[in-house]
Amino acid sequence: MKSEVMEYFRLEQFLDDLGYFETQESQNLREELTKAIHHGRLIALSGEVGCGKTTILQRLQKELRQGQEVLIARSLALEKDRVDLATLISALFYDLAPEKEWKIPTPVEQQKQQLLALIQKHRKPAALFVDDAHDLPPSTLVALKGLIEFVRLNGETLSVVLAGHPQLENALRHPHIKEFGTPTNIFTLNGRGNSQKQYIEWVLTEATCSKSQPTDLLSEEALTLLAERLSTPLQVQYYLTLAFEEAYRVGQKPVTLEIVSAIFKSDNHPFNLVHSLPI
16 A cells, blocks of 8 residues: 555554454364364365465464474475475474484485474474465375374374365365375364454554544445455455545545445456455
């Protein structure tokens, strides 16, 4: 968003950098994810683009680190369609052995044995987090289930938490993957659900550092329409930006229902009555 637009509406924070919006649903989800992690599972968090998967998992990782009961590792590989088991085992080594005293062997079977020894050394469950996991090859998903099962059969606990688009859930339900190895726990995230209006109000309050009321920026009718039409945090950020920029252009404050309606009807933006954002 342009600086002059932010000044016009007295926004002091960018809309995509506001912290964490807590709901009872998100709290319950993190509790369920934590339980699954302690039991050694392949765990998937599935949802459309921008629904908040990464944000929730970042919050979960922070809580797990603070609790110091679970070892946390993350895969930073970008080309997920080329990621294999060896790549993910390497991610576990890099985060679980920061002292670098472990030399990762080349054969995968030796890697598994070394990883088991590393988990045994810490005497805690381990969890590997993988974002954009919808692009992982099916063979990698099967291999992950085998790795989790291998660790479990040797008396330790390893969970792998995958986040991805809905096709991740479809892949994990395929018989070839579903019937192999350890059980899979699948969770679906559907945006902010019934809390969408409260989320938009929270965004407006946080963006102005509580110096303005939401209705100082958006009319009640405009706010209601946005809450009805949008389903994810990313959509809210996108359309609020368009609304503020258009209102600034015509010199209108607060943003009116007419401005928001015109944005939804406009041929200039890439979709109508959105349920997903363009990439």
